[in-house]
Amino acid sequence: MSDVLTSSPALEARGLVRRFGRTVAVSDLSLSIAPGELYGLVGPDGAGKTTALRLLVGLLTPDGGEARVAGAVSHAAGGALRASLGYMPQQYSLYGDLSIDENLRFFGDLFGLSSTNFRERVAHLLGITQLTRFRDRRADALSGGMYKKLALACALLHRPRALVLDEPTNGVDPVSRRELWELLYTLVDEGLAVLLATPYMDEAARCHRVGLLQGGRLIAEDAPAALVRAFEDLAYFVTAADRDAAEAALHDLPGVRALSPHGPGLRVIVAAADAEAFRRRFASADMRWHLEPTAPDFEDVFLMRSIDAE
């Protein structure tokens, strides 16, 4: 059995389809995550991230295709599969009226940990999440960051091989967010396979590999750096205090594919073939704004891939 487990991916989706009434929430989704890999599923709200994750962990039955955890089909999940899987839902999912200790105790019992084993795991997990001091505090009295750390600890109690996280940093302050990420890297280094869903591009850029999800479809998938390298357009930054006026003026220039507000100005994506014409027209049209080339980033990649996909 261990041969089968080690040779198969930790998490796998093959042609997954899931509908809710007329909405196709996930459409022909395939992906595969290896042990020790950190995979980010990125997309805006409603893209189908949560549905994809719930299909993978076996909470939903697919209308088509198949999801597997360590080689076993998710929705037919037996206890063995669930013992190798940790899942942290998007919304609150622990008992607010129970303390940190009581929540851990409860999930420890459900996972069938012996008391020695449980004590060791709790000591370790509370240590790495720095929650030891708050053991007696009720979960609903924790800050967003501490709550997510507790949820992570609960999902890790039984030493899963695969961890599935739905927007783990949602509602978390920047410091805790950084701590959570450090924790994730450590876990991945220890060989855990991690799949996380996020709407944030900066977070996606920190994953080993990302899948861009839009309207339930995977529109691109690769390492973030590779996706940026493969970016074919050019990116410019226009400094403009009056952004609306600048946007209106730039909108019709040749080669302009996308305009998005950014800090003190606009980010402009221009098709490489039209870059010459764009720069010439910008100069001749007597624009009062300052234009400078800038390095394309992951956000530009996602934006353009989405436009291309439509």
Place this chain on the structure above:
Amino acid sequence: MLPDATETRPIEGVGAFVLRLRGLILKELRQTFRDKRMIGLLMIAPMIQLLVLGHAVNLDVDHVPTLLADEDRTAESRAYLDGLTAGDAFRRVGVVDSAQVALSEVSAGRVPLAVVVPRGFAADLGAQRPTRVQVLVDGGDSNRAIVAQNAVATYTLRRSQALIAARGLPAGAALAPVRIETRVFYNPSMNSRIYFVPGVAATLLLVVTLVVTAMGLAREKESGTLEQILVTPLGGATLFLGKTLPYALIGLIDLGLVLGVGTWVFSVPLRGPLGVVFFAGGLYLMTLLGVGLLIGALARTQQQALVAAFFLIMPAILLSGFATPVENMPTWLEPVTRLNPVRPFVEVMRGVLLRGAGARDLAPQLVTLAGMGLVVFSGAAAVLRRRLG
């Protein structure tokens, strides 16, 4: 960062089942006893309701003000009326000589009850013809009206029997209905509270356990915790037991408390084996908890669960025969009342407490309760597994 050297080997088999069940039960009890509202709902409200309802609902006829109308004015009519007001049930407020006056007094609401002995009463009796006595009742307080009417009828029946016996004649056909007699037989002092407490106990268990289990499961859904539980290796059967056993325990404790209050405060007798009451209570709870979980599994929110629970509770109480006799309901409702677990449980309690009946006497009710319990319980387990598993 601390090194993570622990090796995790989960317990399996029966050990894991016990561990999981213990975890669920402890969690459930912790949450319940930490929530003041829950303690109120589960432990205190039933006591208060029993006390209030027990005192408020009074089906006894006790010193009912009664106007006597004697149109016959004979020794026989006087003896009849004197006998009627000799006991505690009726209090004589006056004697008039026409039915007309009595009627206007009752219709005006000045007196709740009048008993009229018409002219010819003594003559009929002398000639051994059937005769009549008229009872005028203010129906505004319907319970009292019915009971007062029955009491007059019972008294009249006794008197007729005495008359028949005195004349050495065989019992005639003009006897009052037998059902009055049965009721008086088991509750000779006509103390309706004693009769009432078992019904209250059954309905309180119904409300408490149904609402709490239905809401409990719906709350896990609403707050997202169910999602987290369902990705653990917990089986559907374990979840089901973990969600019912704690409340079965609380339900049985409630039953004990209600019986305690019944005996101390309302002097309900405990004539039969208490074990039978608790055994029946366990079977009854299986049905209630099963229905509760079924509602919880189907409802999306706690609100929905609450509405659905009351939607079932109301008819269950009304059709239980606990306040209105089942015999008085329309016949088309008869099959519905047979599906009601409250009815056999009330019958078991009344049987054991008031009549001293044992398991053998109550076997039909116990079998009904067990059948309902098994069907509902296993049905709910199957639905839960399908919906959530």
